[in-house]
Amino acid sequence: MLKVENVVKEFDGFRAVDELSFKIEKNTITGLIGPNGAGKTTTFNIIAGALNLDKGEVYLADQKVNDYPAYQIARLGLARTFQIPRALKKMTVIENLMLVPNGQSGENLFNSWFNRSRVKKEEAANYQKAYQTLEFLELTHLEDELAANLSGGQKKLLEMGRALMADPELILLDEPGAGVNPTLMNKIAENIIKLKERGKTILLIEHNMDLIMNICDKVIVMSDGRYLVEGTPAEIKSNPEVLKAYLGEKTA
Ligand SMILES: Nc1ncnc2c1ncn2[C@@H]1O[C@H](COP(=O)(O)OP(=O)(O)OP(=O)(O)O)[C@@H](O)[C@H]1O
Ligand SMILES: [Mg+2]
Structure with a gap:
């Protein structure tokens, strides 16, 4: 469904995304996690065509979409939400x-x-x-x-609704659970699961580990712009490298 290959993005010589590669299978929920500044949102922006990459490739289905503008990528069935809700x-x-x-x-x-x-x-x-x-x-x-x-959580739901209006196949959610109370958090989790049941593919950035652990089929971890490791939620939870990255130590 989505393939990111050796993607590099620099801001004034600073590598926000550094030789990043990963793949997402159709009709799955994948978590994209990592410490603040790991490059998660930048990766979303590249996939969605909001930012140009410096190196590497992005494929949607089997189509290379590197240089496609955002509206064209949207037409191919991709929708995304923003870390800061954009409702008017x-x-x-x-x-x-x-x-x-x-x-x-x-x-x-x-x-x-x-x-x-x-x-x-x-x-x-x-x-x-x-x-x-x-x-x-x-x-x-x-x-x-x-x-x-609206409350913070309701704004997050509305943000999700705006993405769904485009009937996307692949949905990128940037921190849908940030600032959301536990009741609405459950609702957000249920909605994401319902989307998968309807055949959609979801890639989800989130700092709330409960949400990640409860709903993801697979979790990809980024650190310092790089791909660190991927696995099932249980594998990621007990991975010492992941813990190290979150504690701010340099990983090998
Ligand atoms: N437009 C930009 N110009 C310069 N630097 C940027 C820009 N966007 C992001 N960065 C830098 O790139 C790095 C990665 O940022 P990004 O927003 O992708 O991180 P993130 O993993 O989404 O973090 P968070 O969990 O805090 O949202 C950070 O060091 C950030 O300061
Ligand atoms: Mg971010």
Whole structure:
């Protein structure tokens, strides 16, 4: 589903991602963990086409997507969430979902003037889809709430909803559990599992080890921009190298 090969990304000579390679199988939940500054978000940005890599390759399915811009990668079925939720605060929850671009003809002035019935139908379909996304997230009661009024956890759920509006095959989640209370955390975990049951593939950055241990099939550990090790949650939990990386010691 996703293959990252020898990827390097430097910021002013500093290697944020250093010869990183890993693979993700279809229809799995994979955790991407590592200490602060390990290069996890940078890796997401490269995969999603938000950052250009300096070296290496990224493949989606079997297609090399290195130089593809973000919108093109999105079209290939990839969606991502951001570490800091990007909901528009002055818009309602449902509006935030309906805003996700999906080639609506209403965006085209010609269509909105001369093809009103088609635009109306598409708006109705878009609303339907947004509402179904809220049903999936169990957030229908917040449909008309301003995004600014949501709790941290609800914002994370909305962020997930915005990613789902694009019907992605591969979903990159950047810290969906950060700042989320335990009740909503369970909901987020359940949603991720439901997505897998629907055939989706999920790559998840997270510092909450319970979430990682409970839902991941496989965990990949990064440290100092590099691939450190991968394994099942149980293997990773008892790996001394991983512990060392988290304690801030240099790993060999
Ligand atoms: N745009 C940028 N310009 C310069 N340095 C950057 C930039 N983005 C990231 N970095 C640096 O690259 C390194 C990796 O950052 P990244 O955000 O990928 O880490 P992370 O693993 O996601 O950390 P966290 O768990 O804290 O979110 C850090 O040292 C960071 O300061
Ligand atoms: Mg990060």
